[in-house]
Structure formats: structure tokens, C-alpha cells
Amino acid sequence: MLVRLENRGEISKTMVYASPFIAVVLTLIAGVFLFALLGVNPVEAILSFFITPISTLDGFAELFVKGTPLVLIAVGLSFGFQANVWNIGAEGQLTVGALAGGGLALLFFESESLFLLPAMAAAGILGGMAWAAIPAFLKTRYNTNEILTSLMLVYVALLLLSYLIHGPWKDPEGQNFPESRLFPDAGILPVMIETTRMHVGWLFALAAVATGWILIARHVIGFQIRVTGMAPMAASFAGFKEKRIIWITLLMSGGAAGLAGMVEVSGPIQQIVPNISPGYGFTAIIVAFLGRLHPVGVLFAGLLMALTYLGGENAQIEMNLPNAVTGVFQGMLLFFLLAADVLIKYRVKFGGPKTAGAAEGAG
Amino acid sequence: MKLGKKLGLLSGLAAGVMLAATGLAQAADPLKVGFVYVGPVGDHGWTYEHNQGRIAVEKALGDKVKTSFVESVPEGADATRVITRLASTGHGLIFTTSFGYMNPTVRVAKRFPKVKFEHATGFKRADNVATYSARFYEGRHVVGLIAGKMTKSNVLGYVASFPIPEVIRGINAVAIAARSVNPKVTVKVVWVSSWFDPGKEADAAKALIDQGADVMLQHTDSPAPVQAAQGRGIWAIGQASDMKAFGPKSHLTAIIDDWAPYYIERTKAVLDGTWKSGDVWGGFKSGMVKLSDYNAAIPADVVAMAEKARKGIIDGSVHPFAGPIKDQSGKIILKAGEVMDDKTMLGMNFYVEGVEGKIPQ
Numbered sequence: 109m110l111v112r113l114e115n116r117g118e119i120s121k122t123m124v125y126a127s128p129f130i131a132v133v134l135t136l137i138a139g140v141f142l143f144a145l146l147g148v149n150p151v152e153a154i155l156s157f158f159i160t161p162i163s164t165l166d167g168f169a170e171l172f173v174k175g176t177p178l179v180l181i182a183v184g185l186s187f188g189f190q191a192n193v194w195n196i197g198a199e200g201q202l203t204v205g206a207l208a209g210g211g212l213a214l215l216f217f218e219s220e221s222l223f224l225l226p227a228m229a230a231a232g233i234l235g236g237m238a239w240a241a242i243p244a245f246l247k248t249r250y251n252t253n254e255i256l257t258s259l260m261l262v263y264v265a266l267l268l269l270s271y272l273i274h275g276p277w278k279d280p281e282g283q284n285f286p287e288s289r290l291f292p293d294a295g296i297l298p299v300m301i302e303t304t305r306m307h308v309g310w311l312f313a314l315a316a317v318a319t320g321w322i323l324i325a326r327h328v329i330g331f332q333i334r335v336t337g338m339a340p341m342a343a344s345f346a347g348f349k350e351k352r353i354i355w356i357t358l359l360m361s362g363g364a365a366g367l368a369g370m371v372e373v374s375g376p377i378q379q380i381v382p383n384i385s386p387g388y389g390f391t392a393i394i395v396a397f398l399g400r401l402h403p404v405g406v407l408f409a410g411l412l413m414a415l416t417y418l419g420g421e422n423a424q425i426e427m428n429l430p431n432a433v434t435g436v437f438q439g440m441l442l443f444f445l446l447a448a449d450v451l452i453k454y455r456v457k458f459g460g461p462k463t464a465g466a467a468e469g470a471g
Numbered sequence: 472m473k474l475g476k477k478l479g480l481l482s483g484l485a486a487g488v489m490l491a492a493t494g495l496a497q498a499a500d501p502l503k504v505g506f507v508y509v510g511p512v513g514d515h516g517w518t519y520e521h522n523q524g525r526i527a528v529e530k531a532l533g534d535k536v537k538t539s540f541v542e543s544v545p546e547g548a549d550a551t552r553v554i555t556r557l558a559s560t561g562h563g564l565i566f567t568t569s570f571g572y573m574n575p576t577v578r579v580a581k582r583f584p585k586v587k588f589e590h591a592t593g594f595k596r597a598d599n600v601a602t603y604s605a606r607f608y609e610g611r612h613v614v615g616l617i618a619g620k621m622t623k624s625n626v627l628g629y630v631a632s633f634p635i636p637e638v639i640r641g642i643n644a645v646a647i648a649a650r651s652v653n654p655k656v657t658v659k660v661v662w663v664s665s666w667f668d669p670g671k672e673a674d675a676a677k678a679l680i681d682q683g684a685d686v687m688l689q690h691t692d693s694p695a696p697v698q699a700a701q702g703r704g705i706w707a708i709g710q711a712s713d714m715k716a717f718g719p720k721s722h723l724t725a726i727i728d729d730w731a732p733y734y735i736e737r738t739k740a741v742l743d744g745t746w747k748s749g750d751v752w753g754g755f756k757s758g759m760v761k762l763s764d765y766n767a768a769i770p771a772d773v774v775a776m777a778e779k780a781r782k783g784i785i786d787g788s789v790h791p792f793a794g795p796i797k798d799q800s801g802k803i804i805l806k807a808g809e810v811m812d813d814k815t816m817l818g819m820n821f822y823v824e825g826v827e828g829k830i831p832q
Contacts, residue, residue: 161556164559164560166555166556166559167556167559170552170555173548173552174552270664274664274831282631283594283635283636283640283818283820283821284634284635284636284830285571285633285635287571287574287635290574296708303582305551305552305555350586359635370546374547376548376551377547377548377551378554378578379548381547381571382546382547382571382664383545383546383547384547384548385547386545386547386549407732418552419555421552421553421556422556423542423543424539424540424541424542425505425539425541425556425557425560426539427538428540430542431511431541431542431543469565
């Protein structure tokens with residue numbers, strides 16, 4: 109029997125916003141089956157994965173520590189994605205932001221100045237922007253593909269990090285281990301809830317969400333970005349400058365990723381280490397789409413994604429489940445979301461086409 | 472305004488959740504012992520042996536303990552969270568088993584003064600942070616003798632992780648021992664900047680073989696270099712665990728880390744209330760370092776020589792770093808008749824004669 113997809117023509121707006129919830133529910137159901145197959149009590153496992161990690165003040169705070177970089181980066185990325193500008197290199201922009209911000213803390217490692225942190229944040233944003241400016245320049249000047257250039261610059265940034273911590277920035281008392289010295293107290297983000305690690309970086313993420321929402325919903329730039337993405341021809345007829353949109357979206361996403369890098373090194377890590385980010389720049393791409401490229405959606409998607417990390421660790425501690433469970437859950441979430449998106453756009457038809465639509469179906 | 476309300480709501484929620492949680496934590500009766508691993512428990516090397524130690528603790532102490540572990544924890548922001556998570560969920564003793572967990576362990580220990588921490592291979596201690604490591608270099612001495620006898624090309628390949636004293640000490644121990652039985656030997660080193668990365672480890676091993684190495688040694692955690700050696704028909708020495716299964720023909724022997732006795736002893740100490748911070752550095756004598764079965768292809772006289780050295784290290788008549796030792800430029804750095812003290816060994820940051828290249832600085 110043939111199965112084919114037929115274009116629905118009209119896309120249901122309700123379903124577009126409902127699909128992330130559907131994906132979450134389907135992931136949970138599939139998770140129950142998965143746990144049952146592994147021979148563990150599914151209810152206990154789901155509780156251990158999604159509830160107990162955040163049932164203590166510490167765990168609850170960790171959700172925001174882990175979610176901060178994801179939300180920051182994803183808010184930035186969602187602008188570009190709406191305008192069909194594909195910045196895949198947030199991981200590199202994060203790394204350069206961390207180096208720029210963290211570099212200041214290392215340069216002034218005896219500083220007690222109150223200005224150190226703001227300067228580090230500014231340096232982080234500028235560092236990320238500078239790294240994103242390279243693909244923006246190449247795209248607007250030579251029409252290179254920003255997907256490739258931004259992605260390849262990730263590896264350049266990681267090599268730069270590796271060079272610095274193996275060389276000039278290595279801790280003089282660290283017995284030759286490739287990591288920097290610890291940052292001074294003045295270079296460490298203040299903690300918001302006493303006894304936890306929840307630092308003020310989360311406020312940056314909330315501010316990014318608020319700014320993003322204002323820009324996209326209330327500002328002419330947001331309008332131009334959306335039109336450029338949905339109907340490039342119309343945008344150029346309306347006189348929107350495409351190059352300007354490319355520059356703005358790349359600089360915004362780069363700056364946000366750079367700030368996320370600075371927040372990571374001056375918040376939870378407090379020094380420069382070989383692995384600053386466990387792939388936040390890439391996970392944030394999933395977060396942006398899970399959040400429907402909307403700042404508020406991204407906020408919740410980022411926290412959900414953070415929860416899957418915490419849950420994976422907790423399931424290891426409590427249930428002796430393998431580390432791979434985290435990846436399986438994240439994969440299922442994305443799979444069900446994409447499947448739902450396909451079904452929103454197309455309807456499934458069984459049997460061969462009755463009309464001349466055959467060529468379309470085969471393509 | 473909106474933001475302030477949201478935050479207020481969050482902290483209110485958090486406080487409520489915390490109250491609920493403190494009730495839960497007190498219910499635990501057996502001592503909870505947590506382990507943090509840098510690789511997967513199935514790495515068949517470093518992490519595998521630490522996990523064997525954990526299993527041994529469960530077997531030895533039965534229902535007096537309950538152990539748990541988290542594997543593949545990156546040495547960065549995540550390490551602090553995982554250690555905190557273990558400390559805040561009622562674990563009374565936590566083993567953090569990689570050098571890069573040093574600062575995170577010390578940081579978390581400050582926040583949880585009642586929890587005992589044990590950090591492997593580090594040098595920062597506190598009242599509730601002890602350190603432990605094994606004298607891997609004793610094993611390196613014996614395998615260096617075997618490698619020196621078995622090589623035909625007189626080139627030993629060494630896949631190394633990070634240029635810290637612990638790793639450099641191993642390279643030097645091999646070079647000194649191999650050259651004591653075969654002065655023509657040189658050691659070539661490739662650094663992979665990772666503890667566990669089978670792809671990089673295999674590439675490094677192949678590059679070394681292309682440069683003429685016919686015995687492969689490693690200070691990384693996966694059996695990939697042993698596999699590469701088997702594939703190209705050269706000898707290999709396993710690391711941390713018996714890696715014979717990955718290269719039955721090539722595998723001459725392996726240096727095995729046996730953490731079980733130490734883990735059991737320290738867990739008992741916490742149960743008895745006698746735990747104290749300190750630094751333990753065990754070798755062949757205490758059983759923390761062992762050798763796996765010798766390959767049948769090793770001639771009997773070489774096995775006899777290796778066993779003599781191993782017993783000599785145990786009774787103290789043999790020291791892997793005994794003078795005269797020369798550095799790369801040929802300058803004597805330890806006079807004949809002297810043996811190197813622990814402090815010098817712990818800070819070792821130079822290559823001895825016979826090692827090629829420079830330490831990455």
C-alpha cells in the first residue's frame with residue numbers, strides 16, 4: 109500500500125503552538141514504554157527524570173543555571189532563523205565571548221573593582237558579535253553560505269581556546285594542566301539565592317527574552333525580519349534592505365551567544381577550562397525550534413531542555429540508568445516535534461493518487 | 472513590575488519545594504557513597520576500574536552502604552553540579568575520579584563541610600577533602616623493561632593525555648627502564664588533550680606506528696591504541712585495566728589500577744567515624760597497582776627480569792627513578808646512588824634522556 113503526504117494548503121495556527129506540548133506528551137508516553145522495556149518501574153523512572161531533580165531548592169536553582177545559556181543563545185538565534193539567516197555557529201560565538209569576558213578577569217586577576225563584571229559582560233557580547241561578524245561580512249560581501257562559515261568558525265574558536273589554555277593563559281600554579289587560574293571574586297557573577305549556584309545570569313536571560321519579545325512584536329525591525337523570512341520578494345519590494353537584516357540578526361545572535369559564554373565562565377565555572385560548553389550552541393538550535401522561534405516559547409523550551417540534562421544525571425544517581433537516556437529523551441522530543449510539524453503541513457493519504465498529482469507525490 | 476512578580480513567585484515556589492525535600496533527605500539509613508566518572512563505565516580502562524572499585528564496596532559492605540555513580544561528566548561547569556547534586560542528596564562520601572574535578576570538588580566541599588570527599592590524582596586538600604592516587608610509575612618501570620627488550624625498531628610510541636606531572640612521570644619511567652636494558656631506545660609521544668577519545672587515541676597510535684614505533688604505550692583511557700597496535704601487528708601495553716580482549720596477539724601486559732581495597736577501607740572509615748583527610752599514594756606493595764598476565768610471546772628470561780623488578784620495587788631494592796638520571800640535554804639531574812624523593816616526582820615537568828620532542832608548555 110502506498111503512503112503519501114498531501115499538502116494541506118492551510119496551516120493551523122493553533123496546532124503550530126500546540127505541537128510542542130503534543131511532542132512532550134508523546135515523549136513521556138514513549139518514555140514509559142522505554143523504561144518498561146528496560147525493566148525499570150516507569151512511574152518511578154519518570155518521576156526520577158522529571159520531578160525529583162527539581163524537588164530541592166538546589167535542584168530547582170540548577171534548572172536556571174543550566175537553562176541560562178540555552179535561553180540566551182536560542183533567543184538570539186530565533187531572530188535569524190525567522191529571517192532565513194542560519195547561524196549554526198553559536199557554539200563558536202559563545203567560546204569567543206567566554207574568552208573575551210574571561211580574559212578580562214585573568215588580566216585583572218587582582219582586581220576588586222565593581223566595574224570588572226560589567227566590563228566582562230560587555231567584552232563577552234562584543235566578542236560574540238565580532239565572531240558572528242565574520243560570516244555576516246562574507247555573506248553580504250561575497251554571498252557565501254553562512255551555515256558553512258559560521259559552523260567552521262566554531263572549530264577555529266575551539267582551537268583558539270585550546271591554544272590559550274595550553275599556552276599564555278595556563279594557571280602558573282596548575283601543574284601544567286590546561287586550565288586558567290581561578291577568577292577573582294570581583295569577576296564572579298553574584299549568586300541570587302543563597303547556598304545555591306543560581307547566579308544573576310538568569311536575569312540576563314530574562315532580559316533577553318523581554319527585549320526579544322518587544323523587538324519581534326512591537327518594533328519595525330521585528331516586522332522586517334519576519335517579512336524577509338516569509339516573503340523575501342515582498343520584503344525587497346517594500347524596500348527592506350536584506351544586507352541590513354543579515355548584519356542585524358547575526359550580530360544579535362552572536363552577541364547573545366557571547367554573553368552566554370561570559371555568563372558560563374564567570375558564573376558556574378569561574379575559570380577558563382578546556383570544555384567551556386557541552387554543546388550549548390548546538391542544543392540551543394533545538395531549543396529555538398521547540399520554542400517556535402518565539403522568545404517566550406524559547407524561555408520554556410530552554411528550561412525543558414535543561415531539565416532533560418538534570419533528569420539524566422538524577423536517573424543515573426537514583427536508578428542506575430545509563431547516561432545515554434538523556435540523549436534518547438532529547439532525540440525523542442525533537443523527533444516528535446518534527447513529526448508533528450510535518451503532519452501540520454501535510455496530511456497522510458493511503459493508497460495511490462487518483463488524480464494527476466502522481467508526479468508531485470513522487471517528488 | 473512583571474519581572475519582579477515572576478521572581479517573587481519563583482522564590483516562593485522554591486522555598487516550598489525545599490521544605491518538602493528536607494523531610495525526604497533524613498530518611499536515608501545506609502551510608503550513601505557517590506562516584507563521579509570522567510568516561511563511560513564501559514571504557515574498559517580508567518573509569519571501568521573505578522566502577523569495579525564501587526561494585527567491590529557494595530559487595531564488601533552489603534546493606535550498610537548504597538552506592539551511586541554518574542558517568543561521562545565533563546571537567547567543567549557540569550562537574551560542580553553533579554558533585555553538588557550528590558552532596559545534597561544525602562551522600563556522605565563522594566569519590567571524584569579525575570584530575571580536572573579538583574577545583575569543583577574543593578568548591579563543593581566548602582559548602583558541605585559534613586560530607587567527605589575523595590579526589591583522585593589531585594593536589595588540593597581540605598579538612599573534608601582527601602586525595603589519593605596510585606604509583607602508576609612503578610608499573611611503568613616494569614613494562615618499560617619489557618618494551619625495551621621486545622622492540623626491534625628501538626622506537627616506543629606513547630599516546631599521552633595532558634602534560635601534567637603524573638603523565639610525564641609515566642613517560643620518563645618507561646624511557647629510563649627501557650634504556651637500562653636497551654640504550655638505543657627512544658620514546659615518541661603524541662598528546663591528544665583528552666582522557667577518553669577513542670578516535671583521537673587511534674589516530675595518535677597510527678601516527679606513531681607510521682613513525683616506526685613497534686611497541687605502543689598509552690596514558691589515555693580507551694583500548695583504541697591497543698586495537699590499532701593489533702591491526703598493524705605491533706606490540707602494545709594496556710592501561711588501567713586488562714585490555715587483552717582488544718588485541719590478544721599484541722597485548723604484552725597491562726598496568727591495572729585496583730581501587731577496591733582503598734575504596735572499601737575509606738568507606739569503612741566513614742562508617743566507623745575515623746575518616747580523616749590525607750593523601751595516599753599506593754603502588755605494587757599495597758596492591759593498588761598490578762600487572763595483568765604476561766603474553767605467552769614474551770621470552771621466559773624477559774618475564775623473569777620483569778618479575779624480579781616488580782618484587783624489587785615491593786621490597787624496596789629497586790626504585791624506578793634511581794640515579795644517574797640525565798635530562799634531554801644529557802645533564803645529570805640525579806647522581807648515581809641517589810633515588811628521587813616523592814616531592815620531586817610529584818612536580819615532574821621535564822623529560823629524561825631518550826624521550827623525543829618537547830613538553831607542550
